[in-house]
Amino acid sequence: xxxxxxxxxxxxxxxxxxxxxxxxxxxxxxxxxxxxxxxxxxxxxxxxxxxxxxxxxxxxxxxxxxxxxxxxxxxxx
Amino acid sequence: xxxxxxxxxxxxxxxxxxxxxxxxxxxxxxxxxxxxxxxxxxxxxxxxxxxxxxxxxxxxxxxxxxxxxxxxxxxxxxxxxxxxxxxxxxxxxxxxxxxxxxxxxxxxxxxxxxxxxxxxxxxxxxxxxxxxxxxxxxxxxxxxxxxxxxxxxxxxxxxxxxxxxxxxxxxxxxxxxxxxxxxxxxxxxxxxxxxxxxxxxxxxxxxxxxxxxxxxxxxxxxxxxxxxxxxxxxxxxxxxxxxxxxxxxxxxxxxxxxxxxxxxxxxxxxxxxxxxxxxxxxxxxxxxxxxxxxxxxxxxxxxxxxxxxxxxxxxxxxxxxxxxxxxxxxxxxxxxxxxxxxxxxxxxxx
Numbered sequence: 001x002x003x004x005x006x007x008x009x010x011x012x013x014x015x016x017x018x019x020x021x022x023x024x025x026x027x028x029x030x031x032x033x034x035x036x037x038x039x040x041x042x043x044x045x046x047x048x049x050x051x052x053x054x055x056x057x058x059x060x061x062x063x064x065x066x067x068x069x070x071x072x073x074x075x076x077x
Numbered sequence: 078x079x080x081x082x083x084x085x086x087x088x089x090x091x092x093x094x095x096x097x098x099x100x101x102x103x104x105x106x107x108x109x110x111x112x113x114x115x116x117x118x119x120x121x122x123x124x125x126x127x128x129x130x131x132x133x134x135x136x137x138x139x140x141x142x143x144x145x146x147x148x149x150x151x152x153x154x155x156x157x158x159x160x161x162x163x164x165x166x167x168x169x170x171x172x173x174x175x176x177x178x179x180x181x182x183x184x185x186x187x188x189x190x191x192x193x194x195x196x197x198x199x200x201x202x203x204x205x206x207x208x209x210x211x212x213x214x215x216x217x218x219x220x221x222x223x224x225x226x227x228x229x230x231x232x233x234x235x236x237x238x239x240x241x242x243x244x245x246x247x248x249x250x251x252x253x254x255x256x257x258x259x260x261x262x263x264x265x266x267x268x269x270x271x272x273x274x275x276x277x278x279x280x281x282x283x284x285x286x287x288x289x290x291x292x293x294x295x296x297x298x299x300x301x302x303x304x305x306x307x308x309x310x311x312x313x314x315x316x317x318x319x320x321x322x323x324x325x326x327x328x329x330x331x332x333x334x335x336x337x338x339x340x341x342x343x344x345x346x347x348x349x350x351x352x353x354x355x356x357x358x359x360x361x362x363x364x365x366x367x368x369x370x371x372x373x374x375x376x377x378x379x380x381x382x383x384x385x386x387x388x389x390x391x392x393x394x395x396x397x398x399x400x401x402x403x404x405x406x407x408x409x410x411x412x413x414x415x416x417x418x419x420x421x422x423x424x425x426x427x
């Protein structure tokens with residue numbers, strides 16, 4: 001609902017979540033599938049330096065989604 | 078029916094023929110007999126009842142003081158000893174819908190008289206009074222007044238006679254939002270399979286639990302170039318400074334908070350934690366960047382892939398939070414971010 005209100009106000013938002021059907025059903029236009037419910041941006045199985053690289057990859061995908069024109073709710077992976 | 082029903086009708090200033098918006102501030106008054114749509118109401122009653130009085134009140138006057146004006150209206154209705162109170166229908170008008178809902182609620186509770194109204198499902202009055210009031214579902218405009226009053230009268234007569242009402246969809250009223258136990262012919266598993274087969278086969282079927290519908294929101298235009306944009310990080314994962322100094326609720330949030338990240342290049346577990354009770358926070362509390370990716374975002378900022386990171390993280394707890402509160406948080410956050418010329422948001426959800 002937060003993302004919807006931001007979008008209503010014209011602010012582009014990408015929502016990272018493991019539960020993509022929820023924001024997608026709510027009509028959030030830019031949804032990015034994240035790692036897991038308990039760690040949206042991370043991978044605890046990796047050493048910290050590598051985990052940070054994974055995190056940067058998520059953010060790059062998020063930034064890409066923000067730069068992409070969408071016509072209807074889309075889920076990015 | 079043995080004797081003609083005594084009906085009191087409630088209408089607003091407009092349908093009460095008092096005038097347009099200029100009359101919206103008028104206090105309640107009572108008139109003998111039907112007024113405006115009351116004539117159509119009487120026709121719909123087909124001689125089985127008559128409109129003995131009409132209460133007219135300005136929408137602004139009523140909606141600004143629902144309880145007090147509601148009581149005044151009850152005092153006006155009571156001397157007519159009605160068998161039934163009919164309000165509206167209010168269609169898409171929000172203030173009128175709230176007034177009609179209130180009149181029905183009070184008529185039933187205080188006067189012990191059956192009451193019915195009609196309005197569109199999107200009317201805020203439907204949201205507020207659907208539990209207490211019997212609300213016939215209508216379109217958005219008064220074009221269908223005669224048919225709608227007919228449907229209202231048919232349902233109202235059942236109400237007066239003490240008959241049990243059928244399912245909302247079949248009777249045409251807005252669900253009260255109550256659950257009733259009843260014995261189904263088949264078990265849930267069989268009903269689910271039947272529904273699935275109907276769906277696959279392209280046949281019609283009816284869900285037993287309709288999901289709330291959300292109007293589509295147009296996607297804001299894409300950011301031209303994020304390497305020049307101001308980006309904010311938001312989370313609904315309950316991130317707070319260690320010790321939760323502002324007492325963010327761990328569920329059912331009533332507020333959102335903003336915390337400065339000025340001068341920080343990561344979130345340390347010594348300084349931040351999550352108070353969210355909707356997921357296991359162990360891994361996030363080991364490294365809060367797994368929830369709000371500040372360390373990675375800072376690097377991207379330094380490497381020029383993000384123009385500028387907003388110096389504040391906005392946070393709330395997205396579990397057991399009412400839709401109304403979540404909407405409010407979103408609106409308030411948007412207002413603040415726009416003031417600060419934020420061009421894009423990365424929202425991390427658990």
